[in-house]
Amino acid sequence: xxxxxxxxxxxxxxxxxxxxxxxxxxxxxxxxxxxxxxxxxxxxxxxxxxxxxxxxxxxxxxxxxxxxxxxxxxxxxxxxxxxxxxxxxxxxxxxxxxxxxxxxxxxxxxxxxxxxxxxxxxxxxxxxxxxxxxxxxxxxxxxxxxxxxxxxxxxxxxxxxxxxxxxxxxxxxxxxxxxxxxxxxxxxxxxxxxxxxxxxxxxxxxxxxxxxxxxxxxxxxxxxxxxxxxxxxxxxxxxxxxxxxxxxxxxxxxxxxxxxxxxxxxxxxxxxxxxxxxxxxxxxxxxxxxxxxxxxxxxxxxxxxxxxxxxxxxxxxxxxxxxxxxxxxxxxxxxxxxxxxxxxxxxxxxxxxxxxxxxxxxxxxxxxxxxxxxxxxxxxxxxxxxxxxxxxxxxxxxxxxxxxxxxx
Amino acid sequence: xxxxxxxxxxxxxxxxxxxxxxxxxxxxxxxxxxxxxxxxxxxxxxxxxxxxxxxxxxxxxxxxxxxxxxxxxxxxxxxxxxxxxxxxxxxxxxxxxxxxxxxxxxxxxxxxxxxxxxxxxx
Numbered sequence: 001x002x003x004x005x006x007x008x009x010x011x012x013x014x015x016x017x018x019x020x021x022x023x024x025x026x027x028x029x030x031x032x033x034x035x036x037x038x039x040x041x042x043x044x045x046x047x048x049x050x051x052x053x054x055x056x057x058x059x060x061x062x063x064x065x066x067x068x069x070x071x072x073x074x075x076x077x078x079x080x081x082x083x084x085x086x087x088x089x090x091x092x093x094x095x096x097x098x099x100x101x102x103x104x105x106x107x108x109x110x111x112x113x114x115x116x117x118x119x120x121x122x123x124x125x126x127x128x129x130x131x132x133x134x135x136x137x138x139x140x141x142x143x144x145x146x147x148x149x150x151x152x153x154x155x156x157x158x159x160x161x162x163x164x165x166x167x168x169x170x171x172x173x174x175x176x177x178x179x180x181x182x183x184x185x186x187x188x189x190x191x192x193x194x195x196x197x198x199x200x201x202x203x204x205x206x207x208x209x210x211x212x213x214x215x216x217x218x219x220x221x222x223x224x225x226x227x228x229x230x231x232x233x234x235x236x237x238x239x240x241x242x243x244x245x246x247x248x249x250x251x252x253x254x255x256x257x258x259x260x261x262x263x264x265x266x267x268x269x270x271x272x273x274x275x276x277x278x279x280x281x282x283x284x285x286x287x288x289x290x291x292x293x294x295x296x297x298x299x300x301x302x303x304x305x306x307x308x309x310x311x312x313x314x315x316x317x318x319x320x321x322x323x324x325x326x327x328x329x330x331x332x333x334x335x336x337x338x339x340x341x342x343x344x345x346x347x348x349x350x351x352x353x354x355x356x357x358x359x360x361x362x363x364x365x366x367x368x369x370x371x372x373x374x375x376x377x378x379x380x381x382x383x384x385x386x387x388x389x390x391x392x393x394x395x396x397x398x399x400x401x402x403x404x405x406x407x408x
Numbered sequence: 409x410x411x412x413x414x415x416x417x418x419x420x421x422x423x424x425x426x427x428x429x430x431x432x433x434x435x436x437x438x439x440x441x442x443x444x445x446x447x448x449x450x451x452x453x454x455x456x457x458x459x460x461x462x463x464x465x466x467x468x469x470x471x472x473x474x475x476x477x478x479x480x481x482x483x484x485x486x487x488x489x490x491x492x493x494x495x496x497x498x499x500x501x502x503x504x505x506x507x508x509x510x511x512x513x514x515x516x517x518x519x520x521x522x523x524x525x526x527x528x529x530x
Contacts (some may be wrong), residue, residue: 066497070426070497073424073437074424074425074426074497077423077424077466078423078424078437078439078463078466078467079466079467082467128527131525131527132527301437302436302437303426303427303434303435303436303437304434304435304436304511304514305433305434305514306434311528311529311530312518312522312525312527312528312529313518313522313523313528313529313530314529315514316514316515316517316518316521316522317513317514317517319522320517320521320522323525
């Protein structure tokens with residue numbers, strides 16, 4: 001029993017630390033800088049969705065002993081499986097490039113070396129971790145470091161709390177700094193960055209790596225609800241900081257580095273380093289999760305050996321795919337697009353693909369063949385469908401607008 | 409006559425199932441099934457097929473012929489249905505991984521590509 005509470009605590013802590021990534025940092029910072037508190041509601045809606053989804057995928061794997069990718073291939077057949085697979089490959093290669101770039105920018109904030117120069121070394125470092133590190137190190141290491149994101153809260157306190165003039169922007173966002181198209185683009189990006197499907201592939205594979213069973217359901221529920229709930233605090237705090245610090249400076253945060261100013265205002269140089277550490281930890285954790293999620297997905301979909309706790313040669317195809325996918329993402333990153341813009345774009349693309357990547361999941365979650373008496377309730381189904389549709393529609397409208405206007 | 413004690417599986421249940429060997433290796437998934445017509449007119453499932461051509465055929469039948477033109481059946485492998493000891497979402501096979509042509513790419517990649525990369529665990 002004691003051991004179970006220990007793993008629950010660890011699960012919650014890692015969920016908090018692992019919540020943010022390049023996408024959520026970029027969207028939250030930019031949203032605050034452009035629209036004050038006007039997009040907090042989107043973070044709340046996305047957090048509700050991700051809580052529900054993570055709880056579901058953990059329950060699914062603990063009860064059925066199947067990962068999400070296994071089940072798509074087995075239940076919907078090979079032809080259908082190619083759809084979510086393709087959408088994953090497109091969206092996650094962009095996102096992985098952004099995450100690697102995020103780590104590189106964090107290191108350049110520490111060292112002063114340009115992030116382009118650091119980028120290949122960061123990619124190599126991530127590959128070494130994915131190649132040989134055991135699963136629990138990959139899952140827990142960066143997430144524990146990621147707790148430094150809670151310093152964003154301290155930043156708000158140090159600045160004297162949320163100023164009263166910002167409160168009306170909660171329901172009446174300020175459209176002086178950004179257009180309606182920007183607003184919609186950010187709604188889609190916030191939802192897409194928070195409920196990235198890579199989380200589901202990663203979480204369900206992780207549940208298998210750790211041999212979850214029906215006994216793990218409590219752990220699963222607490223991790224999903226408490227961990228994700230508290231995790232979103234980091235994201236909302238960054239949004240508020242952006243609104244307090246960046247909006248008056250007329251900075252619409254076009255790069256990840258500029259977002260660091262939000263922490264430099266309350267804490268000076270220490271604040272910059274805190275921001276850099278948070279960016280480093282969250283992007284490193286997310287890069288590993290995205291990379292592994294795609295490799296898990298392919299290996300499971302094709303029925304190959306997979307697993308981080310096996311030697312590379314024991315799961316050769318899995319590790320080869322992992323290496324190739326990382327090379328592709330690194331090549332995308334080396335084109336030199338700023339990671340913040342890339343993360344925003346990837347998150348919106350993900351939002352657009354959400355119905356493809358998650359509707360099979362909702363069908364599976366209502367199938368008693370897999371879940372017995374643990375199928376979804378009606379509230380859960382309706383809530384998730386509404387949020388997915390919202391994300392899809394907003395992405396559909398804003399993506400073409402954003403491409404026409406040149407982004408940013 | 410169907411014996412109620414018999415487990416009944418449809419072709420759909422077998423297609424896409426995980427293939428696992430006696431030494432607990434996941435070697436691939438069923439891409440296609442071969443059947444033969446018996447003299448008495450009944451149809452008997454004979455082989456499980458795994459390979460890129462068979463998979464392409466699941467997407468579109470013409471794609472299968474197209475891929476066959478290039479690959480010439482080199483990567484297509486068949487496993488007799490009699491090798492399966494237990495049916496279900498995972499098909500458990502009688503032999504060890506090394507006994508099947510399916511999944512040999514795993515070993516080929518380990519021996520020819522990963523061997524050059526440090527820390528491969530060989």
